[in-house]
Amino acid sequence: MLCLQVSTAGYGKIEDIVTRMQDDKTGGVPIRTVKSFLSKIPSVVTGSDIVQWLMRNLSIEDTGEAIHLGSLIAAQGYVFPISDHVLTLKDDGTFYRFQAPYFWPSNCWEPENTDYAIYLCKRTMQNKARLELADYEAENLARLQRAFARKWEFIFMQAEAQVKIDRKKDKTERKILDSQERAFWDVHRPVPGCVNTTEMDIRKCRRMKNPQKVKKSVYGVTEESQPQSPVHMPSQPVRKTTKEDFRKQITFLNMQIERHCLKMSKVAESLIAYTEQYVEYDPFITPAEPSNPWISDDVALWDIEMSKEPSQQRVKRWGFSMDEVLKDPVGRDQFLRFLESEFSSENLRFWLAVQDLKKQPLQDVTTRVEEIWQEFLAPGAQSAINLDSHSYEKTSQNVKDPGRYTYEDAQEHIYKLMKSDSYARFLRSSAYQDLLLAKKKSLFALRSSPECVSVTSSFPCKLPEEQVLVSC
Amino acid sequence: MHSRMATEGLRENETLASLKSEAESLKGKLEEERAKLHDVELHQVAERVEALGQFVMKTRRTLKGHGNKVLCMDWCKDKRRIVSSSQDGKVIVWDSFTTNKEHAVTMPCTWVMACAYAPSGCAIACGGLDNKCSVYPLTFEKNENMAAKKKSVAMHTNYLSACSFTNSDMQILTASGDGTCALWDVESGQLLQSFHGHGADVLCLDLAPSETGNTFVSGGCDKKAMVWDMRSGQCIQSFETHDSDINSVRYYPSGDAFASGSDDATCRLYDLRADREVAIYSKESIIFGASSVDFSLSGRLLFAGYNDYTINVWDVLKGSRVSILFGHENRVSTLRVSPDGTAFCSGSWDHTLRIWA
Numbered sequence: 001m002l003c004l005q006v007s008t009a010g011y012g013k014i015e016d017i018v019t020r021m022q023d024d025k026t027g028g029v030p031i032r033t034v035k036s037f038l039s040k041i042p043s044v045v046t047g048s049d050i051v052q053w054l055m056r057n058l059s060i061e062d063t064g065e066a067i068h069l070g071s072l073i074a075a076q077g078y079v080f081p082i083s084d085h086v087l088t089l090k091d092d093g094t095f096y097r098f099q100a101p102y103f104w105p106s107n108c109w110e111p112e113n114t115d116y117a118i119y120l121c122k123r124t125m126q127n128k129a130r131l132e133l134a135d136y137e138a139e140n141l142a143r144l145q146r147a148f149a150r151k152w153e154f155i156f157m158q159a160e161a162q163v164k165i166d167r168k169k170d171k172t173e174r175k176i177l178d179s180q181e182r183a184f185w186d187v188h189r190p191v192p193g194c195v196n197t198t199e200m201d202i203r204k205c206r207r208m209k210n211p212q213k214v215k216k217s218v219y220g221v222t223e224e225s226q227p228q229s230p231v232h233m234p235s236q237p238v239r240k241t242t243k244e245d246f247r248k249q250i251t252f253l254n255m256q257i258e259r260h261c262l263k264m265s266k267v268a269e270s271l272i273a274y275t276e277q278y279v280e281y282d283p284f285i286t287p288a289e290p291s292n293p294w295i296s297d298d299v300a301l302w303d304i305e306m307s308k309e310p311s312q313q314r315v316k317r318w319g320f321s322m323d324e325v326l327k328d329p330v331g332r333d334q335f336l337r338f339l340e341s342e343f344s345s346e347n348l349r350f351w352l353a354v355q356d357l358k359k360q361p362l363q364d365v366t367t368r369v370e371e372i373w374q375e376f377l378a379p380g381a382q383s384a385i386n387l388d389s390h391s392y393e394k395t396s397q398n399v400k401d402p403g404r405y406t407y408e409d410a411q412e413h414i415y416k417l418m419k420s421d422s423y424a425r426f427l428r429s430s431a432y433q434d435l436l437l438a439k440k441k442s443l444f445a446l447r448s449s450p451e452c453v454s455v456t457s458s459f460p461c462k463l464p465e466e467q468v469l470v471s472c
Numbered sequence: 473m474h475s476r477m478a479t480e481g482l483r484e485n486e487t488l489a490s491l492k493s494e495a496e497s498l499k500g501k502l503e504e505e506r507a508k509l510h511d512v513e514l515h516q517v518a519e520r521v522e523a524l525g526q527f528v529m530k531t532r533r534t535l536k537g538h539g540n541k542v543l544c545m546d547w548c549k550d551k552r553r554i555v556s557s558s559q560d561g562k563v564i565v566w567d568s569f570t571t572n573k574e575h576a577v578t579m580p581c582t583w584v585m586a587c588a589y590a591p592s593g594c595a596i597a598c599g600g601l602d603n604k605c606s607v608y609p610l611t612f613e614k615n616e617n618m619a620a621k622k623k624s625v626a627m628h629t630n631y632l633s634a635c636s637f638t639n640s641d642m643q644i645l646t647a648s649g650d651g652t653c654a655l656w657d658v659e660s661g662q663l664l665q666s667f668h669g670h671g672a673d674v675l676c677l678d679l680a681p682s683e684t685g686n687t688f689v690s691g692g693c694d695k696k697a698m699v700w701d702m703r704s705g706q707c708i709q710s711f712e713t714h715d716s717d718i719n720s721v722r723y724y725p726s727g728d729a730f731a732s733g734s735d736d737a738t739c740r741l742y743d744l745r746a747d748r749e750v751a752i753y754s755k756e757s758i759i760f761g762a763s764s765v766d767f768s769l770s771g772r773l774l775f776a777g778y779n780d781y782t783i784n785v786w787d788v789l790k791g792s793r794v795s796i797l798f799g800h801e802n803r804v805s806t807l808r809v810s811p812d813g814t815a816f817c818s819g820s821w822d823h824t825l826r827i828w829a
Contacts, residue, residue: 013737013759058757065796069757072780195802199821202583202601203633203649203673203693204717204735246491252707253498262745263509267728268517271743271750272789274726275772276521282770283814283829285524293552293569294532294815294829301814302551323683355683359640361659404664405703408686415684 011106018078021053022098029053034095042172044082044095051091067091075197076105080183085134085191087183097176103184105198111188114155115218117144119185121159122166136192162219184218277320280313315435322415322423326351338431339422346383347414347422350376354411358404369402377410387413506748514741514750518789524772527785527795532815533827535566537573542819543600544634544806548589551812555596556825557584563598565610568817568827575610577618586635588644597625597644599632605646607658626656633675636688638702645688645702647674653690655702667700669707676720681727689730691718697732697742711742713749720764720807724788725771731788733762739776741788753786755793764806769813777804777818783828799826 022028029049034041047070054066070089073079074096080087082095089096103109120141123133133141148155166174190196262270280286293299304311310330318325318334325331332352339345353376357368376385377395387395391413398406426432540560547554552569561582565575581602588597590607599605605626608618626632630649637644638655643664647653653667653674672693680687686702697718699709716735723730729743729750737758741751753774760780767774767788774786781802785795802821809816815829 010735017759054757059755060757062796064798065757068782068798069759069780072760195822203585203631203675241488241492243486243488243491246488246495249495250491250498252710253495253502256709256747257498257502257505259747261506261509261747262743263511264514264746264748264750265512265517267743267746267750268512268514270745271514271724271726271729271771272518272521274724274728275770275789278725278770279772281813282768282772283812284527284529284768284773285770288814292814292829294827299569305812326683355639359638359642361642362657362662362664363660408703412684 011104014073014076014078015104015106017058018073018098020057021050021079027057031098040172041082041095041175043176044097047081047090047092047094047096050079050089050096063091075187075195077103077183077187077197080179080186082179085182085186086194087186087190097179097183099183100177100180103180105187109184109188109218110198110215111185111218112215113144114148114151114221116140116185116189117148117155118158118162118219118221119181120144121155122162125159125163134191140189158219158221181218281317310435312436312438315432318432319427319436322419325423325426334431334435335423335426338426338429341431342425344422346376346385347418349383350385351411351414351418354407357407360404365404366402369399369406372407373399385410385414386417506746509746510748514789515791518791521789523790524787524794529785529795529797529828531799531826532829533568533571535568535571535825535827536823537564537566538562538823538825540823541802541821542805542823542825543583543585544587544598545808545817545819545825546587546589546596546636547808547810547817548593549591549811550593551810551814553589553593554817554825555587555589555598556806556819557587557598557600558823559583563587563596563608565596566825568825575616575618577608577622579606583631586632586646588635588637590637590641591639592641595641597635597637599626599635599646601631603628603630603632603648603650605632605635605644605656607644623658623661625658625661626654627661628652628654630673633673634677636677636679638679645677645679647677647690649673651692653677653688653700665702665705667705667707669698669700669710670694670696675717678722678730681723681725685727689721689723691721691732691734693717695734697721697730699744709744709747711749713740714738716761719761722766725767725769731765731767731774733765733776735761737761737778739765739774739786741774751788751791753784753791753793758784763804764808764818766807766809766816768809768816775807775809775816777807777820779803781820781822783807783818797828800824 020026020028022031029045031043031045034044050070051063051066054060054070060066067089074087074089077087078099079096080099082097120133120137145152169177188198283292288301290300291298293301308330318328318331325335336345336348339348353372357365357372360368375381376383387410391410395407395410538556538558539562540558542556542558545554545556552567553565554568555563555565557563559582561579561584563577563579563584564573566573579598579602581600584598584600586599590596595607595609597605597607604624607623607625609621625644626646628646628648628650632646632648634647635644642658644656644658645653646656651670651672651674654663655665656662657664670690670692674690674692677688677690687699687708688702689697689699691697695712695714695716695718697711698707701708714732714734714736718732718734720733721730728745729741731739731741733739737760738752738754739762740749742748743750758778760778762776762778765774765776772788774788776784776786778784781800781804783797783804784793787794800818800820800822804818804820806819807816815827817825817827819825
């Protein structure tokens with residue numbers, strides 16, 4: 001009985017590849033029987049055949065990549081080396097065989113230890129040298145014998161029954177089936193040190209398993225008591241779409257249809273322009289100067305950035321957009337001091353105060369809203385900002401029910417004003433231009449300003465960039 | 473007045489079927505409208521852009537210390553410290569430059585799938601199968617007992633899949649297997665806003681990089697990526713082109729677009745102004761899911777970690793793969809570029825984290 005809730009993206013692609021690989025009508029790998037000393041090795045293909053096939057059919061240019069992919073296909077259990085428990089792919093004459101679809105991972109196998117015990121027990125009953133247990137298998141068997149001491153007779157009997165069934169099969173068929181069975185266990189009980197590819201991401205588990213389903217046994221053994229899956233999680237109840245859901249969808253869709261969107265050509269130009277502007281700041285593309293600390297083991301780059309003297313490159317970035325100035329604490333500081341020198345800093349200080357308001361814990365919000373009102377908006381305010389009457393009205397209403405977004409509209413309005421006015425003046429100012437051209441003029445920061453004082457705390461608890469503006 | 477009464481009358485006559493077909497026809501109309509604006513492909517316009525040179529990206533640091541699968545990591549703003557969390561419940565803070573472990577705490581649950589560093593560098597947040605997001609202040613006391621200072625902030629009804637501080641230590645945004653995202657006040661633990669709309673587990677989220685923005689994007693098992701207004705709780709935009717779970721979403725540095733990584737083995741770029749998928753990053757030979765994605769500083773490169781243990785580096789504009797990085801010995805589960813873009817960190821089910829530059 002197959003698991004019905006398999007996520008198709010999980011196994012679909014890999015199984016499609018494995019199927020194509022075996023299909024000789026469409027240029028699959030050459031699967032053949034190889035003569036060896038006294039016997040024949042049925043149904044094998046070489047590692048290099050697989051590697052070649054992958055490179056040809058999946059457009060892989062690099063052998064290493066093909067070997068890596070092939071090894072993963074092996075690790076998942078779709079193809080296996082006939083003479084090794086370790087499921088990896090080698091690009092040479094090593095022989096591999098394909099796994100029977102019955103044993104594919106998409107069948108949601110979760111074989112119990114009783115099955116594994118039956119398998120190992122069965123192996124000890126067979127007299128062939130090639131079927132001798134490996135050291136780790138012998139250890140596993142010993143451990144299982146201790147764990148299942150009480151029902152070992154039952155396990156032994158099952159193993160005997162399996163041996164009987166196997167003996168009835170054709171010799172060649174047995175060779176193939178034995179190896180496929182062994183490969184199945186190599187996936188579900190891997191060699192110590194190998195990746196267990198059956199491990200699942202717990203977030204995806206409950207959609208893969210049907211908790212009601214009885215776990216099937218490899219050897220048809222029915223368990224008296226099914227152990228509860230250790231990963232039992234309640235699955236989301238599937239809600240049927242209601243009228244209300246559809247109404248919401250319709251409202252949403254209408255909103256989207258009304259939305260003014262840009263043409264792809266415009267969007268492409270914009271994305272390209274952005275990367276081109278910032279490419280010189282991207283250490284992966286333009287090597288960092290003086291060096292990338294991770295590569296050179298020298299933190300000079302970071303020391304320079306922490307200093308109060310911004311590089312020309314850093315100052316240039318402030319000119320890209322007002323957000324860049326506001327984002328960089330040194331830039332922000334320079335911008336503020338420039339405006340102070342012109343006695344026009346109230347807009348920026350209001351903007352910063354509102355940003356700060358949004359960072360406050362809930363319990364402090366009401367107080368801060370009031371403080372901001374008093375300083376910037378109340379009649380006769382010390383740092384009165386200039387809002388149009390509409391925004392002012394709206395804000396006065398908002399203040400009656402104070403919250404983190406009380407000043408959102410006002411802030412947006414002031415932001416636009418600053419962008420076209422204060423920011424533009426800052427970029428034209430000699431203060432900024434001097435920094436940009438790295439003229440040896442002392443920075444504003446060195447002059448003590450009677451207005452706002454910035455306090456920097458030292459790392460590690462507070463980063464030097466965290467500047468707390470004490471409001472005047 | 474008359475039209476309102478008429479509309480209400482119509483509402484009575486709406487059946488489930490008629491609403492469904494109206495929604496379907498609107499979807500068709502929307503697709504038509506969007507298609508009109510699709511005059512060219514990004515990679516076509518990008519043909520004029522200079523090709524990238526050969527990259528030499530190597531593992532520069534390997535962080536060993538977790539006893540089980542590494543599930544999540546986040547950078548500190550200081551560009552060198554990181555926090556990482558694991559399946560065995562351990563959360564570790566490292567100075568990844570020296571590889572020294574600076575703090576460690578063991579959560580009471582396994583599968584700690586989410587962790588985040590506070591903007592101040594003074595705290596971390598984490599959670600997972602406990603359905604909560606907890607905040608731990610970081611101190612430099614000699615015998616620090618992190619667990620004692622733990623503060624439970626978020627409470628969901630299913631596993632916590634992702635968490636992120638906003639631009640302040642005082643608010644945390646969370647995503648959960650219960651299908652919702654939520655914004656919380658750290659100090660009081662109060663729910664400030666919840667975000668409903670995903671039809672299944674939400675697996676990831678990312679906050680828009682703007683100084684003024686109040687939006688974030690989330691991705692889920694319903695194959696949808698949704699953009700939200702943090703103030704109103706409303707979904708502003710929605711994208712559904714992946715064929716399977718979206719494991720990771722990350723904004724393009726300008727904030728005008730975002731990338732996603734999915735179990736369908738592709739990564740995609742969605743532009744918010746075009747309201748559309750504008751690029752898909754895939755190869756025939758990439759058949760395992762992409763678990764986590766992040767952009768380089770300029771947005772030209774997209775780093776993506778996959779369940780096939782590799783990291784693929786994509787040219788975002790041209791759509792081609794520029795590099796494949798081997799090294800991890802099991803799935804790559806988490807990947808973030810450092811705050812100044814000088815490196816990126818990957819975490820894996822092989823118990824290690826690697827810094828690449």
